[in-house]
Amino acid sequence: MTQSSTDQVTALFKDCQALLQGHFQLTSGKHSEWYFEKIRLIERPRALDRIVDLLIERIKADGREFDYVVSPAYGAIAIGFLAALKLGKKFAFTQRVEDKMAFRSGWSEVDGSRAVIVEDILTTGGSVQEVVASLKEKSVSIQGIYVLVDRTAGAVLIEGKPVGSLLALKVEAFEPESCPLCRAGVPLVKPGASDKK
Ligand SMILES: [Zn+2]
Numbered sequence: 001m002t003q004s005s006t007d008q009v010t011a012l013f014k015d016c017q018a019l020l021q022g023h024f025q026l027t028s029g030k031h032s033e034w035y036f037e038k039i040r041l042i043e044r045p046r047a048l049d050r051i052v053d054l055l056i057e058r059i060k061a062d063g064r065e066f067d068y069v070v071s072p073a074y075g076a077i078a079i080g081f082l083a084a085l086k087l088g089k090k091f092a093f094t095q096r097v098e099d100k101m102a103f104r105s106g107w108s109e110v111d112g113s114r115a116v117i118v119e120d121i122l123t124t125g126g127s128v129q130e131v132v133a134s135l136k137e138k139s140v141s142i143q144g145i146y147v148l149v150d151r152t153a154g155a156v157l158i159e160g161k162p163v164g165s166l167l168a169l170k171v172e173a174f175e176p177e178s179c180p181l182c183r184a185g186v187p188l189v190k191p192g193a194s195d196k197k
Pocket of ligand 1: 023176179181182188
C-alpha cells in the first residue's frame with residue numbers, strides 16, 4: 001500500500017469512529033493508545049462501502065483466480081459479502097458449530113473450490129487460522145487472506161505468509177504499571193465491546 005492509500009484508509013476508519021485514539025483498557029487488561037471498535041464499521045454501510053472498495057483493489061492487485069470470498073461469522077460477513085458483490089464472486093461464511101469453526105451443511109458448492117478469506121481485524125490470527133482449517137477440510141484452495149486491519153503489522157504469519165491488509169498498524173499495549181498514558185494522566189476508557197479475537 002502506498003502512503004496515501006494508508007492515509008485514506010486511516011481517515012475512513014477515523015471518520016466512522018472505528019479507529020479511536022485515546023487511552024483504552026483492552027480486554028487483556030493492558031492499556032493502549034488505539035482502539036478498534038469494529039461494530040462501527042458495519043454500522044455505517046456507506047463508510048464500509050468505501051473501505052471495501054479499497055480492499056478489493058488490494059485483492060485484484062494480487063491477480064489470483066478464485067470462486068469464493070469466505071468470511072468468519074459474524075462481524076466480517078458484511079465485509080466479505082460486499083467484497084464478493086463488488087468482485088462478482090460467490091460468498092460463504094464459516095461459523096462456530098459446537099465450538100468448532102465450520103461451514104454448515106448447506107454450503108456444499110464450496111467443496112473443492114478456490115477462495116480468498118476476508119476478515120475484519122487480525123489480532124492474534126486465531127479466527128483466520130480456524131477458517132483456513134475449515135477450508136482445508138473442504139479441499140478448498142486458498143488464494144489469499146485479507147484483513148482490513150492487521151494489528152500485528154505483519155508479525156502474525158498465516159500459512160507462512162503475512163496477510164494482505166489495508167492498514168497494518170502495530171498497536172502497542174502496556175501493562176497498567178508501565179503505561180505512559182497513565183503516567184501522563186490521560187483518562188482511561190474501558191470500551192464495552194470485546195477486543196478479543
Ligand atoms: Zn494506562
